Amino acid sequence: MYQPFLLQIIRNIDQNDSAKKNMLWVFPTLLSIDYFQQLLNREELHNNRFSCCTLHNMMSSDAKMAVLPKLFLLKELHAVTNLILNREVPFDQFYAWGTTILQDFNLIDSYLVNPSNLFSACIQQKKNETSLAVNHAILEHESVILHNLSTNPCSLSSLLEENLPLIYDAFTKKMIQQDYGYEGLIYREVLDGDLPEKLTRYDQVIFAGFNLLTPSEKKFIEKLSTIVPVTFFWDTDTYYIDNPINIAGYYLRKHRETEVFRKSFNIDTNTHFNDLNKKMVITEVSDTIAQIRVVIDMLQEKTDQGACKHPPHKMGIVISGTALFIPLLNALATLSIPLHFRFNYPIKATVVYLLVKKLIAIWEETAAVKYTDNTLILSNFTASLALLQPLVNEEIQTQISSILTYPPTHVSDLEKIKLGEFGLWLNEHKTGLLNFLEKILTFINEHFIESDGLLLSLNKAVIHHLLEIIPSLKVRYEENHSGLSLLNYLQESSIPFYQNNPTTGLYIVDIAASHNLNFENIFFLNMSEGNFPKVAPSNSFIPYHLRNSFGLPLEDKKLESLTAYGFYRLLQRAQNAYCLFTSRSESGAPNEMSRLLLQLFYNSKLKITSQKFSVHYLALPKPVISIQKNDQVMQLLARFLVTQTETSSSLTPSALISYLNCSLQFYFSYVLQIKQTVATKDQDITVQLGSLLHEIMERLYKPFVGMEIDAHIITQLKSKVKIEIQTVVSDVSTNVDHTVKNAMLLVSILENFVKRILALDDANVPFKLLGVELGKDKPLVTALRLDTERNVQLGGIIDRVDEKEDLIRIIDYKTGDSNHKISNITSLFDRAQIKENKAIFQMMFYAWLFNTLHRTEKQKKIMPYLMHVKALFVDLATSSICIQQPNGSKEYISIKDIREHVEEFEEGMLRLLSEIFNPLVAFTQTEEREKCVYCPYIGICQRE
Ligand code: SF4
Known part of the structure; x- marks a missing residue:
């Protein structure tokens, strides 16, 4: 067991200095002070009087400004x-x-x-x-x-x-x-004035554990040393300070060269770094969240005597940034361990930020004399309530539930709603933004749920912060405020978030604020290259090389040195160090381990063990958000049931895919109908292409519905391609990213795509066109019997149906990547495979739907026909869906007739629908976090 650095200094001073002294200890961070004080309490030293502060506090607390x-x-x-x-x-x-x-x-x-x-x-x-x-x-x-x-x-x-x-x-x-x-x-x-008189009352000022010091800080210390004795203790190890190319010692070496600090480096420093008894394990895990699983497992390990193998108060968890912070807190909450941390938590990652964003959108719409976009108001209003619900007390929660049971479908419905002084929510008084927000936030604050839950406290703190700054904003600046600048401000702001159990708690620390702390067991999470150290953003009007010549820091170099120092310093006194990194990022890109870890492999004498850890998803912590299907939720779901009196909504293949992807996503999107308002990957050029292609194909073929398509018609269609593309692109330009460059790119890709489809059609003439965009004008729906009382309505829009010889082809155009092979029909309902199989699921659904509606009239085969446009450039004959031959054969055959698979498909559908409508199965967050990366509800779910 190594002695913690600060304990070493405390004992050193206590032993060597018997005279009672009034000492001021100065630290780089507040966390250092917490840690120092708990050490002091344990030592019970009474020889000296200790006061503590941070350097920033010392410099600014008596400033005039x-x-x-x-x-x-x-x-x-x-x-x-x-x-x-x-x-x-x-x-x-x-x-x-x-x-x-x-x-x-x-x-x-x-x-x-x-x-x-x-x-x-x-x-x-x-x-x-x-x-x-x-x-x-x-x-x-x-x-x-x-x-x-x-x-x-x-x-x-x-x-x-x-x-x-x-x-x-x-x-x-x-x-x-x-x-x-x-x-x-x-x-x-x-620095231009005199230092405060009160500093002279100290017998000694001790600076402990500093690394980077700016010139103004150094100058302040120099000035201070003229009025009071100043002593420095540097937390370092010869392993990196004496190696001129080791960046961890960069700032300390620079200090050592200066006149003012040189002497303080003469104190002997033991080296613990390369101790061969130290245990170091590097674990590669499959995904970000699995790292937390590793930590939780270790915290639960017991010794043979049943004691905790890794007592929380001897353990520290280092996170780089706050991305893993909330999932980590959620997982630790299941163990009821006291925690100690101090973070500046980004406001943009809280529910209140998202709520304020929605409120600003409502204000912007309703501030006008006449509402211009009712759909937007309704959608933002519903989303606001969904966000608000977990934050408020039971009474308001019930009111929100009853509003969401029958979500308003028209702005006039809103007038009937009772929720506090409801007119506020629609800005009936046409007040400025700050007044509007202040009133609503006050209402939320007054009805905030009584809870000591960490996340709720965090959100409450954000509300308090906003309620604090709004009056000052109104006083200092009378002019109207735009929502954008307020959101910009909130996006970049953070709020102090802490738990105070310095003696018994498990420390969670950011590497940048880890000075002076020492732990017997230490975990470093997210140690992948690019994340540890993080890549520094560098917006500046000062050119790179001028920074250098004027002695200003280069952000990336500074961050690299600070992270390296934090890492090596924590390692030097740890007994056991566990470093984790993921083999792939959230977006699926491959990851490498941090260069700081690689360096240890090659340069240190540490005995390093490498291992891989794959996590079984079922073993992950339970999802945090879980919506029970109470009566109100069941009523919302009943919208999809066929009734005699009311018009039902249909469950589409997209809705079912969404459910298989994440049941909570389905709840937000199809049950609550919260509109997708966050830009997603799917709103990129691929989706623009997809919807434009569908529109163009519909326009081209619509005049020929019911006719036999021959080579002559195809030639006619080919001649119209350019003009139809131009018309469609300019018609929908408001919904499309219409920079000139993108518009030209779109037109060019679309032209190639359409020509390719027409080439395939040309190769298949003659065929009879039965319909295009079936279900668009007149709903194409059917019902599936769930039980004796409930029939679920299912429907959708089929891109095209045509008839060639003995085949009726149910055609779907696909522009994105998609699979065209499945092992069996049951696999279509497998959550783990839905991402790859979604195009086939959709296609099979349409073929099944068409067959259900027309099975008595048509005796022909009904073939699901996936026109995967990109694949057509390689091979015109890849449009069928293939299924593996039964009995373990490796051979795949094309599905020529859905009727051979209807029974199995319906069984799968019934299983799926029974789960959706089962009141005992809650809507929960997916455990596969990579699915959240492009989900529009990532903010609501706190999975950013
Ligand atoms: S963010 Fe993740 S958990 Fe939440 S709804 Fe989306 S996919 Fe589901």
Whole structure:
């Protein structure tokens, strides 16, 4: 067992310094202080008096200026910028630029760079680049563009760049006058004045466990050392500090070279790093969530005597970023272990953020005198209630359930709804956005569910934060606020989120805030390359090489050094270290282990064990969201049952596929009918292509329904392809990504696709066209008997039906990738295979539907015919669906007639429908998290 670094210092000081002293301990993070204090409590030292603070606190607590929230800073910066540019750049447009400018200003001040010199160098470099790269004609053109700032963001960028010296000057002066600022500016101001008198009352100031120190921090410490004795303790190991190419020791080596810190590095440091008794295991897991399974399993391991093998208070879990945080908390909640953590949790990953987003959308629609998009209001309203329901008390939950039982189908339905002062929700009083949000958030706050659940506390904290900033926003800035800038702000903001059990708790830490902590057993999660260290975003007006010459940090290098230091430092005193990484990312791309792990393999003497862990999905923690099918949910589901009195809705193949994919997704999409409002992968060019292709094929073939199609007609159709494509693309251009480049690309791909389909049809003439888009104008529905009382209505739209010789072909056009082989009909209902089989499921459903409706009239074979357009470029004869021959044969044969498989297909359908309508089977989250990556409900599910 190694002694923790801080304990080593405490004992060292206590033994060597018998005189009673008043000491101030300064730490890099609040988490270090928590850890330090619990060590102190255990030691029960009474020789000295200890006070603790963070360096930031020490530097800013007595400053004349206070830190202004970022949104307010941006508002001030925006006003100054507009004045200097003599333009009215809208705040929404300015927001992103302003954020970059603020970051740059903060860096300049924290690193004590002379702003005039830096900005002159930036402008000079820009001039050099421009004179090299841009000829006179282009410059003339540019001057014309500069007139239209609001439509040309590049011009705005150049103009801002040129005026940065003036903006910096005016903005910082204004801030100093108002006694407000950002961190860097406050530090600069602090360094210009005298240090607070109160610091002299300490006998000694001890700095423990620092790594990176900015020039302003260093200067502050130098100044401090002139009024009070200052001692430094660096947490390091010769393994990386004495190796000039090991990046973990980069900042410490730099400190060691400076006059002010040199002496403090003379204290002998033991090396624990390469201890051969240390156990290190690197585990490759199949997916992100399986890492949590490994941790949970180890926490449950027992010794032969039945004691916990890995006591939580001796264990730390390191996560890089907050992506795994919520799933980890959910899993740990099942073990009822006390936790200790301090995170700045991103507001955008909370339910309240999503709710506010919906509320803003409702406000934007209802703020107008006359509602323009009722569907949007209804959809956002239903989604808001679904998001709100888990946050509020039972009384409001019941009210929401009864509203969602019969979701409003028209805006006039909303008037009958009772939910608090309901008019608020539709902004009947036409108030500004901030008033609107304040009233609704106050209502939610007053009815917030009583619970000590972590996630609910987090959401409540976000509501409190919003209720806190809204009045200040209203006071400081009277003008109307747009939803976009508020959302931008929330997207980038975080909220302190903590659990306070420093002595008994299992620590969960971010690698960036792990200074001074030591654990006997340590887990590092998500150690894949690109994630550990993370790839740093680098928006800046300061060019890369100028950063270097002005002593500003290069973000990627800084992050790499800090992560490496955090990792190696935690390893050096751990007894057992478990590093986990996934073999593939959430999107399915292959992953490699972090370079920091690879380095250990080659450079350290550690005994490293590698292993693979594959998780059985059924063994994963239980889904967190589970919707029980109570009476109200069953009533919603009853919409799909055939009744004598009411018109039923049909379950389509898409709905059934959605259920097989994730039953909760089906609930959101088809039961609650929450519209998909998040951009998904499926809204990319492939889907645009798919819907446009269907439209074009319908237009081409519709005039010939009922006719025999021959070579002559196909030639006629070929001649119309271009014009139909142009018409369809321009008709639907509002729904399509219509940049010129994309429109041209779409037209070109569509032309190739349509020509290929017509080539296939040409090869099959003559055939009789029975119909196109069947079910579009007149519903194509049938019912399947579930039990004696319930018949489920099923329906859909069939792309095309034609008749060739003894075959009726049920045709579906597919533009995306799809499988065309199945092992048997039952496999179509297998959740694990639905992703690959969805096109075939759909096709078989349509063929079955057509057969059910026409089985008495037609005696011909009914063939499911999948026109997989991309495959047609390789082989015109790949349109059939193939099924494996029974009796274990490896041979596949084409399905020529659905009637041979109807019985089996209906059995599968009945099993599936019985589950959907079974009140005892809840709608739950899928355990295959990769399915969530492109799901529009990922936010509601907290699986981002
Ligand atoms: S995010 Fe995942 S769990 Fe939630 S509905 Fe979508 S697929 Fe299901």
